[in-house]
Amino acid sequence: VIDSAVEILRTYTKYKLPIIKNVGRLDALLFKFILNHDFIGELARRRNEVEEGLRIFENFEVEFQLDGHFWLQFGQYLAMFDQIEPALEAVEKSVAAYPQNIFAVHALASLQLRAAGDRNTYDETTISLIADAVKKLEDLHEGQSTETDFYPIVTLADKHMSALIKHGQKKDASTAARRYFQLIEAMPHTNMHTDQAKVRLLQYITQGSWGKSNPSHGSQSKRRGGSKSKR
Numbered sequence: 001v002i003d004s005a006v007e008i009l010r011t012y013t014k015y016k017l018p019i020i021k022n023v024g025r026l027d028a029l030l031f032k033f034i035l036n037h038d039f040i041g042e043l044a045r046r047r048n049e050v051e052e053g054l055r056i057f058e059n060f061e062v063e064f065q066l067d068g069h070f071w072l073q074f075g076q077y078l079a080m081f082d083q084i085e086p087a088l089e090a091v092e093k094s095v096a097a098y099p100q101n102i103f104a105v106h107a108l109a110s111l112q113l114r115a116a117g118d119r120n121t122y123d124e125t126t127i128s129l130i131a132d133a134v135k136k137l138e139d140l141h142e143g144q145s146t147e148t149d150f151y152p153i154v155t156l157a158d159k160h161m162s163a164l165i166k167h168g169q170k171k172d173a174s175t176a177a178r179r180y181f182q183l184i185e186a187m188p189h190t191n192m193h194t195d196q197a198k199v200r201l202l203q204y205i206t207q208g209s210w211g212k213s214n215p216s217h218g219s220q221s222k223r224r225g226g227s228k229s230k231r
Helices: 004-012 025-035 039-046 051-059 067-078 084-097 102-118 122-140 150-167 170-185 191-207 215-222
Strands: none
Touching: 004 051, 025 039, 025 051, 025 067, 039 051, 039 170, 051 067, 067 084, 067 102, 084 102, 102 122, 102 150, 122 150, 150 170, 150 191, 170 191, 170 215
């Protein structure tokens, strides 16, 4: 399957970048599907062959070096297997290639918070990672369309809070929890991810407890549609 994916992707190298904007609709869908990190990651997990999945991306680092979709999927694949530093580098290239892609910006901010939470010390690097990520996500939240099922506030409520708590920043965590709770309360539309985040924030505000996040939080930013009005 990996060999077939590589050979199909090779046929796209004759097109101008970004690929999706320079091929027909069906070819664009095929390109996106073959590079989808969930698709490749599932293949890799099934066979316990992370390196085989990487082979798809590593074959085209030069040919697709200016394609934002390629680097976004590459970075998210690396993140699936906890390779955070190289994942950050890949997603940074995606944003550089196509800075208007809000999904890439969201993915980069999410990885920055994850990297900050993984660090052993609350030093200047950790603080900088958090500050940069929070700025990106708050900007995305402020400019968010009510028609999209895309919630940067959930990433803030989950990963920013987790990073602060991990590093013992209780005062900042308490301030952030109240702010994010109020932002979710003010949203005209919510879904199960925002509702779960609000409950978790309220538990921290009232009880000081911060349990594990729902695993589905990690995928909320990839979905579109299906949002519901807040009752």
